[in-house]
Amino acid sequence: MSEWQQSWTDAAGIRSVRGLFRDAFGAEPHGVWASPGRVNLIGEHTDYNGGLCLPVALPHRTYVAMARRTDRRARLTTGLEDGRTWSGDLKEIAPGSVDDWVAYCGGPAWALRQAGVDVPGFDVAISSCVPLGAGLSSSAAVECAVGLALTHLAGCRRDRDDTGRAWLADVCVRAENEVAGAPTGGMDQAASLRAQAGHALLLDCLDGSVEQIPFGLEAAGLELLVIDTQASHSLADGQYGARRASCDAAARELSVATLREVTDVDAALARLDDEVVRRRVRHVVTEIARVTEFVAAAGIGDWTRAGQLMNASHRSLRDDYEVSCVELDVAVGAALDAGALGARMTGGGFGGSAIALVRSSSADAVARGVRQAAAARGLAAPVVHRATPSAAGECLIEP
Ligand code: GLA
Numbered sequence: 001m002s003e004w005q006q007s008w009t010d011a012a013g014i015r016s017v018r019g020l021f022r023d024a025f026g027a028e029p030h031g032v033w034a035s036p037g038r039v040n041l042i043g044e045h046t047d048y049n050g051g052l053c054l055p056v057a058l059p060h061r062t063y064v065a066m067a068r069r070t071d072r073r074a075r076l077t078t079g080l081e082d083g084r085t086w087s088g089d090l091k092e093i094a095p096g097s098v099d100d101w102v103a104y105c106g107g108p109a110w111a112l113r114q115a116g117v118d119v120p121g122f123d124v125a126i127s128s129c130v131p132l133g134a135g136l137s138s139s140a141a142v143e144c145a146v147g148l149a150l151t152h153l154a155g156c157r158r159d160r161d162d163t164g165r166a167w168l169a170d171v172c173v174r175a176e177n178e179v180a181g182a183p184t185g186g187m188d189q190a191a192s193l194r195a196q197a198g199h200a201l202l203l204d205c206l207d208g209s210v211e212q213i214p215f216g217l218e219a220a221g222l223e224l225l226v227i228d229t230q231a232s233h234s235l236a237d238g239q240y241g242a243r244r245a246s247c248d249a250a251a252r253e254l255s256v257a258t259l260r261e262v263t264d265v266d267a268a269l270a271r272l273d274d275e276v277v278r279r280r281v282r283h284v285v286t287e288i289a290r291v292t293e294f295v296a297a298a299g300i301g302d303w304t305r306a307g308q309l310m311n312a313s314h315r316s317l318r319d320d321y322e323v324s325c326v327e328l329d330v331a332v333g334a335a336l337d338a339g340a341l342g343a344r345m346t347g348g349g350f351g352g353s354a355i356a357l358v359r360s361s362s363a364d365a366v367a368r369g370v371r372q373a374a375a376a377r378g379l380a381a382p383v384v385h386r387a388t389p390s391a392a393g394e395c396l397i398e399p
Contacts (some may be wrong), residue, residue, distance in 0.1 A: 005385045022258060032066075034393060039055065062141035074093060078105060094352075112171055135349070135351065143175050198215065227356060265285045331370050340358045
């Protein structure tokens with residue numbers, strides 16, 4: 001295996017998805033769209049609490065080739081996993097009627113119709129270099145790329161400004177929550193549709209507003225590594241929903257709409273009886289504060305402080321929120337031992353990926369250290385990516 005895992009170029013993505021479309025449907029697509037996966041710098045499990053998070057879009061993208069049909073049918077084909085196809089009436093794509101990959105790939109068609117868009121029948125092929133099940137939002141990348149394509153074919157170009165992109169991100173969240181049945185917050189879709197290259201996206205989940213935070217690591221001699229532990233994770237399972245439910249219950253107990261409103265963490269904890277719920281709340285409230293501090297530290301180039309905040313975030317996710325796992329803890333520990341400025345699990349947890357902020361000069365040593373530590377523990381070999389903050393989804397070939 002090569003030392004570093006690369007993302008596809010857009011040219012390679014277009015070639016792949018067009019080939020897939022031609023093989024499946026014997027015709028040329030009308031257009032090609034792409035949308036990226038994401039990695040979150042800090043602010044984990046805060047989005048569904050009205051909090052702050054700070055994702056960057058990855059260079060890894062999902063590519064969608066689509067053609068409009070004259071009837072109301074949909075045909076889906078994907079190169080994901082082993083490659084699969086599905087066809088049916090547009091109306092069959094609805095909550096409870098489709099599951100698994102069809103829900104993710106077709107879900108936006110249902111959510112757009114709910115939002116009043118006259119979605120045409122369509123044929124779609126989907127190819128992706130966003131690692132699957134790695135906590136890098138491969139599902140949001142699919143939804144957002146399909147969402148962009150469908151709005152475009154429906155003649156509704158809401159992607160031209162951030163307001164329209166925020167609307168489309170919400171539509172894709174609805175597809176994920178209601179069609180795929182994963183009770184996620186809005187961070188992933190916002191990152192995939194609203195991020196800018198060279199920037200981190202400061203997302204305020206209370207009102208959906210965003211700020212583009214310059215994140216030029218190269219000039220600072222730094223790199224962001226994404227360590228895919230290969231421990232597969234799934235958000236549709238009960239753990240994520242259980243965390244979300246205990247936050248909602250704590251908010252009710254504290255008589256606040258969301259945990260974002262908690263400003264005095266000690267006073268709030270004193271009002272909660274349950275020890276586990278207290279720890280969940282402590283994570284959320286302190287994590288939201290860490291996002292603000294991280295943005296301030298990054299703004300003045302204080303990367304030592306930024307790294308410390310990442311480490312504190314990991315400890316909080318591991319001990320208070322209890323969403324880490326041995327693979328993530330080993331990766332984070334090894335990255336720090338090998339000289340990373342900071343490291344933490346990223347995304348929903350229970351497997352998936354960690355990130356490490358490193359000096360460029362120590363990137364190789366950190367990648368090596370992480371792999372050696374996994375091997376010493378008998379764990380799967382992690383795959384390490386270099387993450388350049390990249391652009392949001394877009395149309396690559398106009399219909
Ligand atoms: C997953 C969800 C997001 C967010 C993160 C945790 O990625 O899809 O909405 O809740 O977990 O920060």
